[in-house]
Amino acid sequence: MAKMVEVKGLQKNFGKFQALKNVTFDVNAGEVLGYIGPNGAGKSTTIRTLLGIIKSTGGTAKIFGKDVWSDAIEIHKSIAYVPGDVYLWGNLTGGEIIDLFLKLQGNPDTAKRDELIKKFELDPKKKARSYSKGNRQKIALISALASKAELYIFDEPTSGLDPLMESVFQEEVGRLKAEGKAILLSSHILSEVEKLADRVAVIRAGEIVDTGTLEDLRHFTRDTFHVETLQNPETLKEVEGIYDLEIAGNTATFQADSDKVQSILTYLTKLGVVKLESTPPTLEELFMHHYEEK
Template sequence: MVKVVEVKGLQKNFGKFQALKDVSFDVNAGEVLGYIGPNGAGKSTTIRTLLGIIRANGGSAKIFGKDVWTDAIEIHKQIAYVPGDVYLWPNLSGGEIIDLFLKLHGKGNAIKRDELIKKFELDPKKKARSYSKGNRQKIALIAALSSDAELYIFDEPTSGLDPLMEAIFQEEVGRLKAAGKAILLSSHILSEVEKLADRVAVIRKGEIVETGSLEDLRHLTRYQYKIETGQVPTGLETLSSVHDLKIDGTKASFQADSDKVDEILSTITQYGVKKLESMPPTLEDLFMRHYE
């Protein structure tokens, strides 16, 4: 796999406050890396460093094999970026701003631009001062998605968008991924990351605390079970792999370690299984484990 972004031991201090302590991750071509953490965890500081806006105090960060600080101008020719808070020129129309962004980037697709304007239901003739937060976000998304880039960096990209527009964004990210583009998606909307990301990196207080594919990480969390049996399933009380067990007559709910399925099934079949539901852990379960 071609590494597009390589971050190793990245550190950033603001006075005595250490915003990034030891951040390391990669983003490969043709994949979406979900970069997750609550507000203040260090996501935007990492992205500002990658964009060459601020300079790191330690570690290294490279995009396309080039240093993000010394080669920022060259790197920017092949990236597209959408921030979570978009500020626009109030006297320009939405269409004028999109065209300006595409002209600045140098690799814009007018046909794709017009297609996205229709998809996102944007009125490009209105002045930017009249736009809601959601419409300002659409401007940035349309400009970025109409650009021919190799790396797309999205920092809370769907902030202010309604669910229908979020779905269109997710569809477009899938298209970019299929075209072999690298995507860094920073968000605290876990359902969005779960739908799009191939791998996730969880940042907590300036440090990466977990990284890997969603399937890899789900092995570290517990499955949720709901069962109904012919008899009271008292045998579950003796299993060390069963957690948070609640028995209500012949019904029971519990969490269990994902590698202990055989043990659980052999126990509950003794009581005559009438109903069995098993739900894999969500990204939110994984996320909350690091923040509780």
């Protein structure tokens, strides 16, 4: 797949404070990269650098093979960006603002615009000053999703939206992905990232601490097992690779290291398995794995 975004060793200092430390990742065409981390981790600083709003201290960042700082104007012709907090012109209607954004990019898709206004249940005739936070967010999302961009950058895009509108957004991201667009999705809603992202990059204190598919990251965590056996499972206490074991009668719940699962399953067959359930860790559990105090 073609690389739409290439970030290598990106650094950004604000005085003595180093906000970004050798950040490296890429985003391919037809792919959603989930970019996750808590407030202050460096997500927004990374995005502002990619948008050419601030200049990096070191490293390189390219979009479409062009430098994000020196070629920002050219790059902006083919990207769409939605921030987590949207400020609009209060005296303009929602429809007027959407049309303005689309005209700025050029070649607006009015049919797609009208479809999105209906799907997001937006009243485009109201003045922007009367909109709630959720409706302001809808304006930005409709403007971005109706544009003919090649790269979409979403920074907390569903902030203020209800669950039904979140599902509309997720459906539209799926459409963009199918069309071969590249999407960088920064979100605190980990379930949303889990549904949409092909790969995940975890940033902590300005550094990328892990990156890969969810399956890649799950290799470093433990699955949860719930098992019912014919024999009393007390002897599981002696089995290597089992953690947080809880036993109630002939039922046991525990976590297991991924590289020990085969031997654990072999041992369980000796106890006579009546019922077995295995649950992989969620993205939230993977995320907390990186942020727990050592």
